[in-house]
Amino acid sequence: MADGANTPGSIDQNTEERLPVSLDAEQAILGAILFDNEIFYRAAAFLKGEHFYDPVHRMIYEACGDLINSGRLASPVALDTYLSSSEGYVEAGGKKYLELLAANVPSTSGAIDYAKIVFDLSVCRGLINIGSEMVDRARVSSLDDNPARQLEEAEQSLYKLAETGKYGGGFKTFRSSLTEAIVLADAAFRRGGGLAGISTGLRDLDRQLGGLHPSDLLILAGRPSMGKSSLGVNIGVNAAKAYKTEKQPDGTFKTVAGGAVGLFSLEMSAEQIATRIISEFARVPSEKIRRGEIEQHEFDRIYDAARELEKLPLYIDDTGGLSIAQVAARARRLKRQHGLDLLVIDYIQLLTGSGKRNDGRVQEITEISQGLKALAKELNIPIIGLAQLSRQVEQREDKRPQLADLRESGSIEQDADVVLFVFREKYYLSRSEPREGTEDHIAWQAKMDEVGDTAEVIIGKQRHGPIGKVDLHFEEKFTKFSDLADDRYSQ
DSSP states (O other): OOTTOOOOTTSOTTHHHHSSOOHHHHHHHHHHHHHOTHHHHHHTTTOOGGGOSSHHHHHHHHHHHHHHHTTOOOOHHHHHHHHTTSTTTTTTTHHHHHHHHHHTOSOGGGHHHHHHHHHHHHHHHHHHHHHHHHHHHHHSOBTTBOHHHHHHHHHHHHHHHHHHSSOOOOOOOHHHHHHHHHHHHHHHHHTTSOOSSBOOSOHHHHHHHOSBOTTOEEEEEEOTTSSHHHHHHHHHHHHHHTOEEEEOTTSOEEEEESOOEEEEESSSOHHHHHHHHHHHHHTOOHHHHHHTOOOHHHHHHHHHHHHHHTTSOEEEEOOSSOBHHHHHHHHHHHHHHHOOSEEEEEOGGGOBOOSOOOSOHHHHHHHHHHHHHHHHHHHTSOEEEEEEBOGGGGGSSSOOOOGGGBSSOTHHHHHOSEEEEEEOHHHHHHTSOOOTTSHHHHHHHHHHHHHTTEEEEEEEEETTSOOEEEEEEEEGGGTEEEEOOGGGOOO
């Protein structure tokens, strides 16, 4: 900083020798904002009040934001009135200090560079704090605080620091929450009145859900062979196909459509999932691909589909027997390294808990569902958790699933923001074929023709909208769900 600008008295003179701090950079960005309020809008895209080391600088920056966001001028005179009763402000020099900041700006053209210095040094201080806590905690090892838990929590702290430049949360003002709500509404408006969340790639399902919303836990449940894995993979691939980004003022990229998708497959191998996806895109039945019973023209379609699919931001982890803590750690790592906008888990009953509970499987499922909801909020992404339904469905005449059919824990229903059930009547009809040539067989065939390849997605719970039903088309040989023709859509 140029001569004449005083350092606030709250900071020790040797601070910059002990910690990564640049009071000059903090003063420079504040002076630039006081000189030209427009600079605040560019800096505020990534710089927050908590990134300033000096508490008075933090106070000044946040006061500038309050004034500018309310349409007023952030000048030394206005700020002095705004901050006159604030603790530490007068001791730092008051109005005189503000005037010196505005008068001694090195260059407004480099203002964003000063802001980035303040941000980066804040991250460095966060790293020092995390490192110190890790060292202190590792030295005092105990049975109740094993290394696995220490690693998990250290990784969680590092993830939060990487995402926000700080670790630790806290309350948000209602104003900031309103701003986030307006941003979501604006995103939907810009998409032509469409979706605030990620599209499922299925028009009728999007119409009911409004897309997949950040921080939501969606449970997609069904009995075996209903197609829940196929639908989960279809939605993930559709999101990855639609992936688009937009450059932000701070040089980073923001997802504006679709998303990078992570898929935990605890049941099928990555190769099996890839075969299903290729089958859908190449229009070659997956059983023919597995058996090698394909013609040259079909192989050509498979090759072309593979070349198109290899570019998708789709990441598959087929490790079996993962715990909820391992899923969380791997998801954080994926978001940090490659980005992550949607997570699909097939299926949640194959996850394990912490291993510390002795209360049985019900409590373990409770821990898993609560962990998934917490992870969705932490990563600010939608998570689709596939779930198996209990056998009691098979014992009813009407085999359409209900919320009570969710296996092992009411916590799944409680923690989920949305519960979807997949139901294919054709599956049950095909297993009750009467003897050919009888009247029963004629009636059965008429019912089979009426049902066709229609599948139902039943919305059993939705926090953001109504419950209901969506009819989809399901091509079993390609394991593909798609929209029905408009004249066959029912609500």
